[in-house]
Amino acid sequence: MCRFLIERRASIDTMRADGMKALHCAVLREATFAPRAGEGSVIALVAEMRADPQVRSRSGLTALALVLNPGLQAPRRMVALRTVIDIKADLDAATNPDGSRPLHTTVNHNMQGEAAVLLERRADPNVSRQDACTPLHLAVFKGSLPMVELLLRARADPSLPTRNNLSALELARQHGFDAILRRLQQ
Secondary structure (H helix, E strand, O other): OHHHHHHOOOOOOOOOOOOOOHHHHHHHHHHHOOOOOOOOOHHHHHHHOOOOOOOOOOOOOOHHHHHOOOOOOOOOHHHHHHHHHHOOOOOOOOOOOOOOOHHHHHHHOOOHHHHHHHHHOOOOOOOOOOOOOOHHHHHHHHOOHHHHHHHHHOOOOOOOOOOOOOOHHHHHHHHOOHHHHHHHHO
């Protein structure tokens, strides 16, 4: 079907009634269903038509934000995530009004595999939201030692302060997360 639309020069910029564009639909399709026999990546096909990887839906979602939506039942989320990254999605672009980035989303929803993919593909582990909270601050606040470990291996800086002037070390101390505090002090 995508090939048919491409051959007939269908517009990829047309917004559907639900507020999504072709790239958003491709992400949902690829994250949810395996390709049919002989069919390649729907996301890649739409990208061939010069779809902007930063295009936003009416509700403000980019393709990357959509694939990382924790409410999405997506058995093939990792495949879609890698493909969205391959088409040059901005890994550090704000995805929410509070300035959260994709890495914040993965940490907030304990999506460790997705966070690892973002970090492998060079997402900035020190990127901050509007409140200067980094993914490491969020991982500490959530008490997630595995996520803290992952971020530290990617060179997250535990000394960066939030807008309230709290470092990840101070957050761990305040919340009594001794194992995380010890790891941050190494």
